[in-house]
Amino acid sequence: MNTELPAGWTIELVRAVSGDRTATPISPDRPVSIADGTLGGDRTVLRPDLVLAFGMLCLVREADEWYMGSLNDDGSVICWAGYGHNLVEALRGL
16 A cells, blocks of 8 residues: 655645645544435445545545545545546646
């Protein structure tokens, strides 16, 4: 499991690009899923190796793919958007 930021990235750079000075890595050891886009629809379980928290929003990395989601009160994350391999696009999407 790779819990490191991508090559060339630091948490300070993540904060600068996202505009969120509170951005921080959090444990990926939590329930994470992506919704299928329908109300009450199925969810696919993700097994992330990195989760970055931006308040109640998160960016989740699984297999070098980035997903955006919300951090729930119970610590779980439900994602609703994918950004492929593009961390910059995902950060700007916050």
